[in-house]
Amino acid sequence: MIQMLRGVSVPTVVNVVAFGRCFQFTRAVFWGLIFCVASSLSVVTALGQQQAQQPQQKEHEQQQHAELPAGPGKDTLIRACSRCHSPSNVIANGRNREGWEELITKMVGLGAVGTDEDFTEILDYLVKNFPQQSNVKINVNKATAKELETGLVLSTKESEGIVTYREKNGDFKSLDDLKKVPGLDAQKIDLKKNRLTF
Numbered sequence: 001m002i003q004m005l006r007g008v009s010v011p012t013v014v015n016v017v018a019f020g021r022c023f024q025f026t027r028a029v030f031w032g033l034i035f036c037v038a039s040s041l042s043v044v045t046a047l048g049q050q051q052a053q054q055p056q057q058k059e060h061e062q063q064q065h066a067e068l069p070a071g072p073g074k075d076t077l078i079r080a081c082s083r084c085h086s087p088s089n090v091i092a093n094g095r096n097r098e099g100w101e102e103l104i105t106k107m108v109g110l111g112a113v114g115t116d117e118d119f120t121e122i123l124d125y126l127v128k129n130f131p132q133q134s135n136v137k138i139n140v141n142k143a144t145a146k147e148l149e150t151g152l153v154l155s156t157k158e159s160e161g162i163v164t165y166r167e168k169n170g171d172f173k174s175l176d177d178l179k180k181v182p183g184l185d186a187q188k189i190d191l192k193k194n195r196l197t198f
């Protein structure tokens, strides 16, 4: 009886073990598949979210560089000139067309990437918005709104804001005083600080 049982049970036990292994294997494959599906789904979702965020990011970028005047070429400048430093460093010194051409050529030499059209757009934008300025310093306590506007390439609103604030609160004594003017971009003022006197 025992012998018989053994005779039957040994292969049965092997079968059961084999079945168990097979089942485990199947289970592993099953979970593997679930994992694959789940992770590819999450990649798809992440991609979808990224795409949805792109316009937002672009808007955000534009807001970040509010110190750069709006106009054709601004987007291209931000795109091509933000990789190594802030694109706002173009504010520090105005140049004539030749000077800007030279600078762009230098940046291309350093590794700036763009098409010829991109660089022409950037050049036109820079020539228009950051022309060569004299090195004459501007006295922020004496200059008229118009002088502030053209001399420092500020918006009309900003330069009028400076004059209004000055009339109400008295002379500016320092750069920090000047930065208190509502609506004036502190970063823009910092970049021009060498051209200001008090």
Ligand code: HEC
Binding pocket: 077, 080, 081, 082, 083, 084, 085, 089, 090, 103, 104, 107, 110, 111, 112, 113, 122
């Ligand atoms: C691959 C990196 C890189 C990119 C992209 C780049 N720059 Fe520069 N830029 C530099 C480096 C490095 C310096 C400092 C070099 C120096 O002062 O000699 C610099 C300095 C400057 C300066 C101040 C120094 C000067 O010579 O007057 C300005 C302005 C400037 N870049 C504008 C731009 C503009 C405009 C673009 C887009 C067309 C641009 N950069 C793209 C690397 C880059």
